[in-house]
Amino acid sequence: MNPAVFERGAVRALMSLPGAVLDKLSAGLETHSRSHLDSRLRFLLALSAAKPTLDSGTVEQARRLYRDVINLLDVAPVSLPVVVDHQVPRDDGSSMRVRRYRPALAPRVAPAILFMHGGGFTVGGVDEYDRLCRYIADRTNAVVLSVDYRLSPEHPSPAAAEDCLAAWRWLLDNTAAMGLDPQRLAVMGDSAGGNLSAVVCQQAKQAGLPLPALQVLIYPKPPTGPSSTPRCRPWARASAWIWPC
Numbered sequence: 050m051n052p053a054v055f056e057r058g059a060v061r062a063l064m065s066l067p068g069a070v071l072d073k074l075s076a077g078l079e080t081h082s083r084s085h086l087d088s089r090l091r092f093l094l095a096l097s098a099a100k101p102t103l104d105s106g107t108v109e110q111a112r113r114l115y116r117d118v119i120n121l122l123d124v125a126p127v128s129l130p131v132v133v134d135h136q137v138p139r140d141d142g143s144s145m146r147v148r149r150y151r152p153a154l155a156p157r158v159a160p161a162i163l164f165m166h167g168g169g170f171t172v173g174g175v176d177e178y179d180r181l182c183r184y185i186a187d188r189t190n191a192v193v194l195s196v197d198y199r200l201s202p203e204h205p206s207p208a209a210a211e212d213c214l215a216a217w218r219w220l221l222d223n224t225a226a227m228g229l230d231p232q233r234l235a236v237m238g239d240s241a242g243g244n245l246s247a248v249v250c251q252q253a254k255q256a257g258l259p260l261p262a263l264q265v266l267i268y269p270k271p272p273t274g275p276s277s278t279p280r281c282r283p284w285a286r287a288s289a290w291i292w293p294c
Contacts, residue, residue: 057121060096064089093122108171108202115172127183129153134175137219145212146197147219148175149227150186160233161192163213163220163249163261167240170201170209185237192229194220198245213245214252221259235263243269 063071068088075083078095086094100118103111131151136144151159162185166178175197186193198212217236224231236246243266253260 060121064092103169103172112172115168116177119173119177123180124184126180127187129183129186132183135219137216139212139215145199145216146175147216148179148182148195148197150182150193150195151228152186152190152192154190155186155192156190158228158230159190159192160235161194161220161224161227161229162186162189162235162237162265163217163246164193164195165198165213165236165238165242165245165249166195167238167242167267168200170206170241172200173241174200191233191235192227209241209245210248210252213249214256217249217253217261218258231259232262234259234261235265236261237265237267238269239267240269243267 063074066074071088071092072084075088075091075095078098079091080098083091083094097118101110101114103114106114129150130153131149133149135147135149137147138144164178164182164185166173166175168174168177175195178195182193182195185191194216196213196216198216199208201209220229220234221231223229224234236249238244238246246264246266247269250261250264
């Protein structure tokens with residue numbers, strides 16, 4: 050059996066155990082107690098201590114490790130009727146990939162989510178987040194557009210932010226062609242992607258562009274504080290922040 054397949058099956062089987070059992074297993078693996086955490090999250094963190102950290106090797110090794118971790122814990126694949134890669138132009142004449150997911154139950158003029166993946170601006174990509182974006186599209190009946198922005202260190206900041214803003218401009222220009230409702234466009238991302246989602250909103254406002262109807266920022270590093278846009282009010286939802294703007 051493929052070792053990765055075996056590891057995935059073993060972890061999922063262990064995760065189905067009762068919380069009390071997982072807590073005991075975690076306690077035997079931890080170097081310091083995390084008893085305040087959810088049992089399954091605590092167990093995953095305890096297991097992760099046995100794996101190399103993302104900063105323990107080269108960038109390419111970190112990207113492979115990140116891909117392996119996602120494959121280990123990813124949601125089940127979902128079949129969708131439309132999954133299409135677009136080549137979106139940048140200002141310098143190059144292009145980037147944006148993958149569009151349209152679920153079967155999306156309305157004729159559908160809401161859409163521009164999704165920016167996480168990974169510390171250095172790892173991750175459209176392929177690694179493919180299953181998650183399919184899942185989001187299927188659960189929301191919204192079209193999801195996943196941005197394959199440039200990564201550091203090959204492309205230092207602000208390359209990623211510039212790519213995401215370019216993707217937002219492209220989305221605004223192509224709503225009719227893709228059967229999307231321009232009044233129901235959202236941005237969404239986890240970690241670095243949550244940061245980029247907030248930056249897209251800030252930069253769109255400065256450029257006089259239409260703003261997203263919604264930001265969904267999943268454990269981000271958001272620009273909150275006295276300088277934040279006062280009319281964007283956050284509501285905490287577990288480890289996500291949602292701003293209707």
